[in-house]
Amino acid sequence: MNFSLSTDDPLVIALIIAAITIVAAVVLLTLVCAILLPSRRKISKRQWSTSHCLVTGGSSGIGKELVRNLIRRGVKEVTIVARNKAKLSAAQKEFTTYARSRPNQSSAPTTIHVLSLDLSLEYGVIETSIDKHVSETSEITNLFLCAGSALARVATDTPPTSYHGMMSSNFYTCTTLIKILLPKLTSNAFTKKNPSSILITSSAAGQIGIYGYTAYSASKFALKGYSDALRLELAGKACNLTIAFPPNTDTPGFEEENKGKPEITKYIEDGAGLWSAESVADGMVEAVAEGYGFKYFGVDGWVLHNVTAGMGEVDNMTDFVIQVFFGGLLRFIGICYGWMFRGIAKKSA
């Protein structure tokens, strides 16, 4: 048979048309996304040097490492918000020394403010305290919400009040501060070249319901729903919103939550590894500096992020291509993991 005869074959012609259609669709969709995708607003080095960062939960764990990271970036002022006065003044002392000893200083050492405040108090009390602090220092330009805690219990072992407790420590701490500071963070003082920023700390357990995290997962999922809705309010405003989904992180809080944690929970979450607070904090600040909407950690985090994309905003071109063209494959992997987790839970039932 010669060549011209085989291209006459209707099957070959159909295949060629199909291939051209698929390639054209991929190119067209990607092009449309490239045009419609809003450009990321980065925070420049110069801008950090004029910023006042407020960090909740900044006296311990990820929040504390995040403060250290901000000092290294040469931010102008940091306010650490936490409950424990003794821990706060210890952190203030430690960080003031650290700020002064920071090598290669191109800007003045960071000023460390502390604000002792129980973020589970009534809204009015918190608002008064924050307003007073701002008037005594300067306007907040970057908000880092790292306060939170974890309870690892199955539903039958979770006291009813612990659901309120988890929402109060992980969710309301964020919504309250954003309510207070959002008008200023979205004011005309900020521009596309000089944006303000908000970081919300969810968890990998805010992307996937993990055995033994009934109350905790719920509070971290709440942050995802909240931030998806809030992101739309920020359209056209020069305020970046980043939500982070860290895996297990080596902190005092993690040691605390491990007491009484079900073995199955430990087994499942161990799969994503144990990260240092320093690397998680650095990843989060870097994501904020780069203007990313979502921050995940490691390969598991990457898969979880793309498989749970749902109706959330698309962050960048890579995510667009992965989610649109490989979403089905990732979902299949997710289903297989689900079967595995179900098997683990069933065996110990």
Ligand SMILES: CCCCCCCCCCCCCCCC(=O)[C@@H](N)CO
């Ligand atoms: C589709 C396939 C994806 C597969 C990967 C699944 C692995 C799941 C591991 C998740 C680890 C979650 C840790 C959260 C820990 C946490 O937030 C608390 N310890 C708080 O301190």
